[in-house]
Amino acid sequence: CHINALFLFFFCPSRCTCTAGWTGPDCSEDINECESEPCLNGATCFESVKPGQFVCICPPFYTGDFCHQRFMEINECLSRPCKNNGTCLDLINRFICNCAPGYYGSLCEMDINECETLPCLHGGSCINRLGGYRCVCLPGFTGDRCEVNIDECMSSPCLNNGSCIDGISSYKCLCKRGFIGTNCEINVNECLPNPCLHGRCIDLTDGYRCSCEPGWTSSRCEININECESAPCLNGGSCQDAINAFVCACLSGYTGRFCEVDVDVCTLCFNGGVCVDGPGRTFHCR
Template structure:
């Protein structure tokens, strides 16, 4: 607060006047000049302080005007440009506000090229480069054997086998079983046959039934040769009858020799492979390909739900933010919930998770282990320490563990195969600390839908 110099001067003059009228001597001239000089110094100091206060006040007013103008500018355009989902992939997250994330996933048979996550930065630009989904070339490892030709398909391959070979990778020779030779010559017929050595006669015995057919026999110089159509073999001692070969029974032992990936149905002279519901038979007729009900719109998910394709089926999911005492959560994207700011003095609120992220995955049964299933990273660490830990029940701890892959990344590891069908949930917690004081907790919930089949 500034002291008025006018008030000080008035008080001094009145004091001198009172002393003069009361008959008392005023101060000497030297004392008076000293007092006036002190008053002058006091006025100068007050004037300097007054001017400095005015300058400080003017600066604060300018700062307030500048800060009041900034939100108006941001309100015009405070979001990053819209990002499109990659071709043959999809995007998770709709918010385009600063510090919000979007995630990218590729369809089965495609691999992601580029960042899995992009963040809207303060400069209203997205971090990283645009992600793309590239077709995985299953033929790159030359899986077809014995001069077979590999045909690359989405999420799988098929082999066109060379003549004489069969199997999923042309690993099995085609069996030969339809030639039989029977000597039916006799002395009487031998003489007659010798007179016509080049003569040949063909006889056919008619036997009804799709799985039993007559053989084709030719007699040359008294020796009869009987053959069967492909898929049939001579029936015991009776060379005139051919019976169907049950290929499904013949090749049912051993994974390498199986004719069909799922089920084999024997047919007259051949066989047919079938697949379970939710799968289509591939071009080679032996393997099974999952039907993507989500992409083909063969699902009953509502607009408020997200369709997750699984092996042989699909799941309709929707995220509901958790209800935790002392904290309130809001959905910032379809797969993410964030906590509202906590009051400064509310310690219980500050100990609750900062955010929850939800992810869904599809797995085949008995997937080999160990293998990395999911990674959690801190893009902009604020503290000096990051800790990763596995949450969840006994089922999750039986099959999974969490390991650190680098200073900023933790990964969820599958350590033992899971027999399907099953739904397994695992939670990865990332804690951020500064000098052992917790700054934030981030929970990532991964739900895995395990198929009952191994394909």
């Protein structure tokens, strides 16, 4: 007999009595306990390491040594065990919580302190909240994490065609000629220093214009017009320039503003002589 047998010897021929799990004349053949399909309801049978035994792996909702007993599955999620809007996943005899952002723990009962990771940029202050956080941004920044630099030039603060340069929580205006002020809102009065020497100053948008008094010219009315340039004096008279005027110094025998009048000197003939007037102060008597 094999070691898996009991040897019986009385007064008859010898015979082997096999232990559990073995068979054959000498008890050397291993019995496959799963051959008889002992596991019910679709269960899977596995031979045990112990001789003569087997194990049934039951499908859902069945139990017992042979998976012959059906039981009612309890939905552990009905009691809503997951906190803070966590999602419950029901399993066999247990459940799992899938937590919403900002929470952790087996029941999603623990609040994550999002401020520990310093999410707020550019000096913003972090305020932890249930399931999240909020950033209080410094002036000049916005966004969930204070990541956006506010463009102060978006509102077009610079007037009168001034150019805007954006800064951190500020802006600077580059003003066109003739304007000053934070927003180029002040029209510079170019007439204040009295640039027109002999005339009236007219303030313009980007400068000034001089309306000169008679006899003066140029952009600042500083040049006296020379009225003698047109040679107004006739008959050899000499011109003397004045302010918006001229004076003719006439040669002898001529008079008038322009020396245009020939002086009649014929009154000088005596004793009935007939005077014949000539150019200037010339004459002869007949």
